[in-house]
Structure formats: structure tokens, C-alpha cells
Amino acid sequence: MVAAIAxxxxxxxxxxxxxxxxxxxxxxxxxxxxxxxxxxxxxKNLEGQPDWKSPNANGRMPxxxxxxxxxxxxHGDDDLTGIIKFGLKPYVSPDYESDMPAYKDVxxxxxxxxxxxYVKSTWPERESAFQAQITLQNRAAKK
Numbered sequence: 001m002v003a004a005i006a007x008x009x010x011x012x013x014x015x016x017x018x019x020x021x022x023x024x025x026x027x028x029x030x031x032x033x034x035x036x037x038x039x040x041x042x043x044k045n046l047e048g049q050p051d052w053k054s055p056n057a058n059g060r061m062p063x064x065x066x067x068x069x070x071x072x073x074x075h076g077d078d079d080l081t082g083i084i085k086f087g088l089k090p091y092v093s094p095d096y097e098s099d100m101p102a103y104k105d106v107x108x109x110x111x112x113x114x115x116x117x118y119v120k121s122t123w124p125e126r127e128s129a130f131q132a133q134i135t136l137q138n139r140a141a142k143k
Contacts (some may be wrong), residue, residue: 022117030118033111037103042066046122060099066119073127075118076135078142084112 035044041063042048048065055061064070083091087102099115103112120128 022121026114026117027121028118030114030116030121033081033107034115034118037107038066038115041095041099046070046119060097063099068123068127072119072133073123073131076131076138078138080116081109081112104111107132 027095034042041064046066048067048070049062052062052064052070064072066072066085075083079091083100084107085102085104086098092098107115115128120131123131
């Protein structure tokens, strides 16, 4: 397992400054799905809700941006997929209250992958490479 993590880290380090290329058709499909499903909360331009780092009056956190100013790029693909599919509770705590719904009954797996590809396509090189590294490390750790 240590060898797998080391290999993933070395591979990820070698791509650190290379923006991950995503299929244009997938990004285009993801953009359409994002606008239909996510933009009402996360913003048409991935900007998130105002003052997204401070709780609303109801105690819940506003929707964060998905552009480079947010923290989406800090999470691997599998976690992003899970958050979209199952909501935040499995990733934060069972008591966590969020306005983020679970989309498992709304979006197919390929639609979720397309949305993630669209969001990732907007990030600068540094954020894109960091997120690719996190994805590789998380997957290596699961093996």
C-alpha cells in the first residue's frame, strides 16, 4: 500500500503543472447539466452564494463557489461524485444540516461525471493539477 501511494504521488508530482485535458463533448454536456441542476445555488458562473464561508440565518452554510476561489478543487473525483450523489452528510457527519440535496435519484452517474468534468475544465493549471493529485492519492489509498 505504501508503494502504491508513493507511485501515485510520484505520478501526480510529474503532472503537477499540466492541466488535465478533458473531452470537449463531456465538458459541454456537463455545462448543460450544471446549468439545469447546480447553477441555481452555486451560480451560473460557478461563483457560489455571497458570503459562502459564514452560516446563513438558519445556521446552514451557503453554497460554495466551484471556481478556483472555492474549495471544490481540494477534493478528489470520488468524493465529489459522492457529495453530488448522496449529499454532504456522509462526508461531514450524520448531524450536519445542509441545503445540498442528494442527486442519486435525479442524475445518472454519467451526468455527475459530466458535471464534474465541466467544473474541472474551468480551473487554472495549479488547481487542476492539485485536484488530479488528490484524486490519484485517494484512489491509491483505497487499494
